[in-house]
Amino acid sequence: MTAISLKDIRKSYGSLEVISNIDLDIERGEFVVFVGPSGCGKSTLLRMIAGLEGINSGDLLIGDMRANDIPPSQRGIAMVFQSYALYPHMNVYDNLAFSLKIARIDRAEIDRRVRIAADMLQLGPYLKRRPRQLSGGQRQRVAIGRAIVREAEVFLFDEPLSNLDAALRVATRIEIARLKERLPDTTMIYVTHDQVEAMTLADRIVVLNGGRIEQVGRPVELYDTPRNMFVAGFIGSPAMNFLPVDLAFEGGAARIEHGGRPLPLARFAAGGRAGRERGTLGIRPEHLRIGSAGQALVSGAVDLVEHLGEVTIAYLRLPGDISVTVKLERTQDLKKGEALHLTADPADLHAFDQSGSALARRGDAGAYA
């Protein structure tokens, strides 16, 4: 069942269009994550769903009801913001209970809901404390608890963890993953800048750019088959490497020429294209490995090395001022200036045409190495 449906939604501030032609259906119980660069419209879109921003044109359906003109309090939606804004003079229990008291829900029912939320978020021991006596992660859990007690059908989260330090972020992320399991029928839309949050929490990720949807898909789908260079460069960290290549389309296939020689094992479909054009080869840093000069897909000199323990990240300079990032397992003894020859499995290569659209892969092929 569709919980939320956006149909050709638009929003402008004066002459500036910040949301353009958004079409999206979100299923009941789905966990959808919005990602995209700063200013692309993530918060605006969330606030439009919540009813905190007006919609210029298009239809917002909640369930099967047109909700454009329904006031926020009647949409069955609870929103959790980045700044948790708890009432400082109230203890945790009263912070959780507040909206229910305002709604004149009876005391026993309030108590039941507060206890359930506190239990889900492991806030039981802190119910008598004031917000200033809590850590940032505990405060954010109280803010999430305020959404839970309302028993809303839809939760909206706008970067709820971005004020937390790294360790707390991880702990609270796991808390949210558990929450999702305990509330399987609750629909959740979550905005984040964090790759790991997006990849681990989402049933589907929506990649936004300049007020438009670039691609919607399961996390692994976006990682494996990005539709264009924007999505390819946005999903994955460190970001995908892009190398300029020449594309020649012949008999339905695309031949890729790199550094004046063809890459015979990279098989892509022409998809109706013909002739020759400039294109781009995409390779994720984690898909490159060290090989010999003869088999190398790319060769370059090491410019900088980062040792992270579990992995080593090396930044290479290639002729033509192109930089390439490579992620290697464990600690590697690499020196600045050292020449590295890198290979990759052809199945891991991506190719993009002149306009940045991905070429479809044709079957599988053997490895370079």
Ligand SMILES: Nc1ncnc2c1ncn2[C@@H]1O[C@H](COP(=O)(O)OP(=O)(O)OP(=O)(O)O)[C@@H](O)[C@H]1O
């Ligand atoms: N009240 C407003 N008046 C005019 N422009 C606005 C207003 N609110 C937002 N904008 C503009 O709308 C665009 C989208 O803003 P929004 O806050 O939705 O971005 P975002 O994707 O949430 O960014 P961030 O990741 O930085 O939070 C931005 O260009 C912003 O400057």
Ligand SMILES: [Mg+2]
């Ligand atoms: Mg925002």
